Amino acid sequence: KQYLEESSERKRLYNENIELKGNIRVFCRCRPLSQADLANGCASVVEFDGSHENELQLLSTDSSKKHFKFDHVFKPEDGQETVFAQTKPIVTSVLDGYNVCIFAYGQTGTGKTFTMEGTPENRGVNYRTLEELFRSSESRSRLMKFELSVSMLEVYNExxxxxxxxNSSHPPKKLEVKQSAEGTQEVLGLVEAQVFNTDEVWDLLKSGYCVRSVGSTAANEQSSRSHCLLRVTVKGENLINGQRTRSHLWLVDLAGSERVGKVEVEGERLKESQFINKSLSALGDVISALASKTSHIPYRNSKLTHMLQNSLGGDCKTLMFVQISPSSADQGETVCSLNFASRVRGIESGPARKQA
Ligand code: ADP
Structure with missing residues (x-):
């Protein structure tokens, strides 16, 4: 009974949301002013509208205000639980057979990793999602049998x-995206670890984050310049009619979106930022091509979009967190991120239907 109630409530929420907004949603999250911002005398240039939970205003240098509207706006004081409460219906739809992609986009230092990974005391979307998937699959166990597995990968310089x-003892193995016999894009040879409880998930995530930082010369530096992806594969079996589903949920902490001045960088750093620009704009291009329903969707312009091809567009659900800083020092980057996100939000990729 609980399962049926949950299921019909989820469907109701979806139908409501889908009619209003389509399959692509954008949440904006603004971090608090940091100690460094305060020490440098930077003030907040972001204002929230008390009566509209999905709007904000950005103060420009000429004191004019620019208005932005998203599906939800999280203020600096909104915690991880508040954020997850809004995210939960989207992530759990993977159990209904939908492919789902969640991205954290924004300038370095705006809280992408905080939102996705979080901290041990303040866990983020990734861990909370797995916790919820275990809980939710348990509550449906009389009707459905689910198997969850996790993969973790990084895209750095394509x-x-x-x-x-x-990867520490030998040169890292490079993985390639190839088309499978079923016509879907697969990352060949990617490790898929089956998980049975949240403790196992936590250990796996920790070891993945550790491998990520060990592989780089300056850990923090490189991690902001690579995309980090957590993939959850859900295999479901309907115990009544034997129907099987397989779906993916991708949780993506994108590389920092900041523009790097050409005069300041050269060599390796310039190459990195060109790769980042290319893949972030490829992501924007794919989403807008889906929106305008053109026949050619340029998935192959970056490893990121190629790899996510089967989880973007069509029936799939997409959520982008645009992460921003409230600080006057970051005004230029903030307006760029908000403009990028507005372009993404303008998009409707058609009504969602349940996957077979
Ligand atoms: P990014 O991944 O975008 O580079 P981080 O997630 O590393 O940014 O965040 C930068 C710093 O700001 C970290 O110390 C993080 O803990 C803090 N931070 C970010 N967002 C929040 C938030 N919403 N509340 C509290 N602290 C935050």
Whole structure:
């Protein structure tokens, strides 16, 4: 009974949301002013509308205000639980057979990793999602049998690296995206670890994050310049009619979106930022091509979009967190991120239907 109630409530929420907004949603999250912002005398240039939970205003240098509207706006004081409460219906739809992609987009230091990974005391979307998937699959166990597995990978300079294998003792194995016999895009050879409880998930995530930072010369530096992806594969079996489903949920912490001045960088750093610009704009291009329903969707312009091809567009659900800083020092980057996100939000990829 609980399962049926949950299921019909989820369907109701979806139908409501889908009619209003389509399959692509954008949440904006603004971090608090940091100690450094305060020490440098930077004030907040972001204002929230008390009566509209999905709007904000950005103060420009000429004191004019620019208005933005998203599906939800999280203020600096909104905690991880508040954020997850809004995210939960989207992530749990993977149990209904939908492919889902969640992205955290924004300038370095705006809280992408905080939102997705979180901290041990303040866990983020990734861990909370797995926790919820275990809880939710348990509550449906009389009707459905679910198997959950996890993969972790990183895209750095257009190269894919598996984070669930120890790459430290030998040159990292480069993974490639190939089309499977069923016509879907698969990352060949990617480790898929089956998980049974949240403790196992936590250990796996920790080891993945560890492999990620060990592989780089300056850990924090590189992690802001690579995309980190957590993939959850859900295999479901309907115990009544034997129907099977397989779906993916991708949780993506994108590389920092900041523009790097050409005069300041050269060599390796310039190459990195060109790869980042290319893949972030490829992501924007794919989403807008889906919106305008053109016949050619340029998935192959980056490893990221190629890899996510089967989880973007069509029946799939997409959520983008645009992460921003409230600080006057970051005004230029903030307006760029908000403009990028508005372009994404303008998009409707048609009504969602349940996957077979
Ligand atoms: P990014 O991944 O975008 O580079 P981080 O997630 O590393 O940014 O965040 C930068 C710093 O700001 C971290 O110390 C993080 O804990 C803090 N931070 C970010 N967002 C929040 C928030 N909403 N509440 C509290 N602290 C935050």
């Amino acid at each position: 190269k894919i690296r598996d984070l669930l294998i120890d």
